[in-house]
Amino acid sequence: MLKNDLILRAARGEKTERTPVWVMRQAGRILPEYRAVRNGLSGFKELVETPELAAEVTIQPVDILGVDAAIIFSDILVIPEAMGLPYEMVEKTGPIFRKTVATTEDLTSLKVAKAEDLSYTLEAIKITKRELSGRVPIIGFAGAPWTIFAYMVEGSGSKTFSKPRKMLYTDPELAHRLLDMITQSTIAYLKGQIAAGADMVQIFDSWAGVLPPEQYQKFSLAYIEQIAAGITEVPVTVFAKGAFFAIADMANISCNTVGLDWNMDVQEARKLLPGKTLQGNMDPCALYGTFDQVKSETIKMLKAFEGHPHIANLGHGVYPDTDPDKVRCFIDTVKEYRA
Numbered sequence: 479m480l481k482n483d484l485i486l487r488a489a490r491g492e493k494t495e496r497t498p499v500w501v502m503r504q505a506g507r508i509l510p511e512y513r514a515v516r517n518g519l520s521g522f523k524e525l526v527e528t529p530e531l532a533a534e535v536t537i538q539p540v541d542i543l544g545v546d547a548a549i550i551f552s553d554i555l556v557i558p559e560a561m562g563l564p565y566e567m568v569e570k571t572g573p574i575f576r577k578t579v580a581t582t583e584d585l586t587s588l589k590v591a592k593a594e595d596l597s598y599t600l601e602a603i604k605i606t607k608r609e610l611s612g613r614v615p616i617i618g619f620a621g622a623p624w625t626i627f628a629y630m631v632e633g634s635g636s637k638t639f640s641k642p643r644k645m646l647y648t649d650p651e652l653a654h655r656l657l658d659m660i661t662q663s664t665i666a667y668l669k670g671q672i673a674a675g676a677d678m679v680q681i682f683d684s685w686a687g688v689l690p691p692e693q694y695q696k697f698s699l700a701y702i703e704q705i706a707a708g709i710t711e712v713p714v715t716v717f718a719k720g721a722f723f724a725i726a727d728m729a730n731i732s733c734n735t736v737g738l739d740w741n742m743d744v745q746e747a748r749k750l751l752p753g754k755t756l757q758g759n760m761d762p763c764a765l766y767g768t769f770d771q772v773k774s775e776t777i778k779m780l781k782a783f784e785g786h787p788h789i790a791n792l793g794h795g796v797y798p799d800t801d802p803d804k805v806r807c808f809i810d811t812v813k814e815y816r817a
């Protein structure tokens with residue numbers, strides 16, 4: 479049914495004719511076609527919650543950039559909202575939560591979300607599936623429990639996330655209770671995405687890098703493993719930004735693919751994770767170079783992973799002011815390259 483299933487085969491560790499490629503945050507950040515859809519609306523949330531439009535911007539990078547997978551247009555912060563903690567997306571500032579979690583009482587107003595609570599995203603996946611008619615697979619996603627917890631306790635983005643980190647020392651029991659609720663919500667949500675048509679899923683632990691290694695085990699990886707072990711239907715990718723200290727532990731996580739950011743040593747990751755497909759990891763800033771530089775940096779990345787199952791990507795989301803032609807150059811270079 480799928481005309482291009484390269485990314486699924488690579489995720490399962492199979493040899494592929496060429497390396498598959500997609501770009502984290504490909505839907506939304508860089509395309510003028512996205513801005514055109516977005517500008518006609520009241521804001522980001524209206525786009526996320528209108529399935530026809532979410533499907534449209536999900537498919538844009540497939541048409542315009544030629545990527546080997548579509549990632550469903552949504553946000554990791556829909557989970558706290560479905561649990562009872564709504565977010566606002568403030569232009570040029572980012573997400574804000576008016577209510578946060580600070581005490582055990584705050585948990586009483588929260589619930590474990592069900593997939594149906596996020597029916598707008600599930601509907602967007604169904605429409606995307608129909609409109610893609612098998613051109614490329616659909617990637618579903620969610621935030622890792624630690625990253626979602628960090629936003630729910632901090633109430634916004636932060637350089638240090640000191641409020642959620644403080645709670646790990648002052649009230650670890652409350653932290654575990656909230657992390658467990660997020661984990662159960664996330665499993666239900668990802669299973670809903672898969673039932674709606676997601677062909678693989680990625681867990682984004684964007685704030686992995688703010689934790690010490692020992693806390694990362696207890697407060698993040700343990701919950702990621704519950705999710706990864708709970709998803710048996712499709713390949714699972716874990717991307718833990720900044721968690722170089724936990725790379726060896728990823729061998730024990732029930733996922734197919736491990737995402738690497740650009741700080742990570744590819745040769746070391748290959749040695750430590752012989753049984754995992756690796757995803758990444760070009761520096762998003764390399765896309766500010768000339769076309770020749772983009773090509774040579776892309777080939778350098780491909781050579782670093784050569785001989786190991788690999789899904790080409792950047793080491794984190796593409797930056798908003800990147801020239802879409804440079805992104806296309808990155809993608810075309812991967813698609814033309816033969817080992």
Ligand SMILES: Cc1c2[nH]c(c1CCC(=O)O)Cc1[nH]c(c(CCC(=O)O)c1C)Cc1[nH]c(c(CCC(=O)O)c1C)Cc1[nH]c(c(C)c1CCC(=O)O)C2
Pocket residue numbers: 501502503504505506507516521522549550551552553554555567571572573619635682684795
């Ligand atoms: C931490 C995080 C968030 N959201 C996400 C993460 C994890 C990935 C990462 O580490 O970058 C994940 C996300 N957010 C969005 C997607 C869509 C699919 C894709 O293109 O990858 C995905 C996969 C849309 C979005 N999410 C957001 C936008 C921009 C808002 C707009 O268009 O008005 C988009 C397209 C807003 C958002 N959402 C979030 C922040 C901090 C912000 C503001 C800054 C920013 O633009 O990234 C939380």
